[in-house]
Amino acid sequence: MPEFPDLVVLARSCDEALKGKQISRVQIAQPKCLNLSPAALADAVVGQAITGVRPRGKWALFALDRGDILAINLGMGGEVRLHSADAEPDLARERAVLRFADEDQLWIHFWWFGHVHLVPGGDLSSHPQLAKLGVDPLAESFTPEALGRLLAGRRGALKRYLLDQRFLAGIGNVYVQDILWHAGLHPLTPARDLGSADISRLHRAIRHVLDEGIRWGGGPGERDVWGVEGRYAEHLQVGYRTGKSCPSCGTTIEELRVGSTTSYICPRCQPDPRLAAR
Numbered sequence: 321m322p323e324f325p326d327l328v329v330l331a332r333s334c335d336e337a338l339k340g341k342q343i344s345r346v347q348i349a350q351p352k353c354l355n356l357s358p359a360a361l362a363d364a365v366v367g368q369a370i371t372g373v374r375p376r377g378k379w380a381l382f383a384l385d386r387g388d389i390l391a392i393n394l395g396m397g398g399e400v401r402l403h404s405a406d407a408e409p410d411l412a413r414e415r416a417v418l419r420f421a422d423e424d425q426l427w428i429h430f431w432w433f434g435h436v437h438l439v440p441g442g443d444l445s446s447h448p449q450l451a452k453l454g455v456d457p458l459a460e461s462f463t464p465e466a467l468g469r470l471l472a473g474r475r476g477a478l479k480r481y482l483l484d485q486r487f488l489a490g491i492g493n494v495y496v497q498d499i500l501w502h503a504g505l506h507p508l509t510p511a512r513d514l515g516s517a518d519i520s521r522l523h524r525a526i527r528h529v530l531d532e533g534i535r536w537g538g539g540p541g542e543r544d545v546w547g548v549e550g551r552y553a554e555h556l557q558v559g560y561r562t563g564k565s566c567p568s569c570g571t572t573i574e575e576l577r578v579g580s581t582t583s584y585i586c587p588r589c590q591p592d593p594r595l596a597a598r
């Protein structure tokens with residue numbers, strides 16, 4: 321599932337490739353991924369040009385020239401890919417296809433849980449999912465103090481809040497692994513136990529790991545609009561590296577279940593708070 325760095329990369333590539341293109345036709349193979357009927361979507365967007373594309377959490381927001389936003393969430397196994405006029409989409413695979421006045425096409429595919437939603441007038445506060453998203457972790461307003469306020473008094477495991485889209489928009493189970501490792505924190509640490517030095521380290525780790533994800537073009541299996549695959553997989557520190565050595569201390573990386581997700585940790589760099597308390 322794409323996370324914030326992957327969406328940054330995808331949105332930048334879409335912005336570069338699609339800005340100024342006018343939508344001339346919409347083909348919908350999976351109506352349930354829409355928040356209105358296929359005919360109503362076509363009525364709303366045909367004739368509008370894309371003026372810019374930006375990321376928000378795990379969504380890519382396509383701004384249209386009459387003020388609407390087309391919000392795309394790739395769910396699981398999703399791709400947004402630019403094709404030229406002569407390519408023929410397989411409508412058993414693609415969920416939606418946008419055709420442009422210059423005859424280029426945008427194919428939108430996902431296996432599960434994807435959305436292609438119209439946000440009339442671009443009013444994100446009117447959209448049930450986008451309205452609930454928490455702070456953008458790369459925004460200037462996301463300071464160590466803001467992170468401290470989000471976590472203050474929370475008795476649950478730290479990892480749970482980092483993955484909660486109502487707190488921080490866009491962090492998922494790929495990037496969270498290296499964030500916790502860089503911060504030297506165990507995923508089960510109760511959030512309210514973090515001191516201000518922990519919060520500062522965690523804030524720095526969030527910014528660093530997300531920036532690395534963007535720098536390497538996105539995470540494992542994630543692609544930009546031209547199909548270029550991200551290379552962050554080659555730069556994972558502990559994530560998905562069970563049995564390998566910690567890059568910092570050489571201890572063997574372990575995996576554990578945290579809620580419904582798997583965590584990958586260095587047991588030395590990220591000591592279990594339950595053991596420390598004994």
Ligand SMILES: [Zn+2]
Nearest residue numbers: 566569586589
């Ligand atoms: Zn280590």
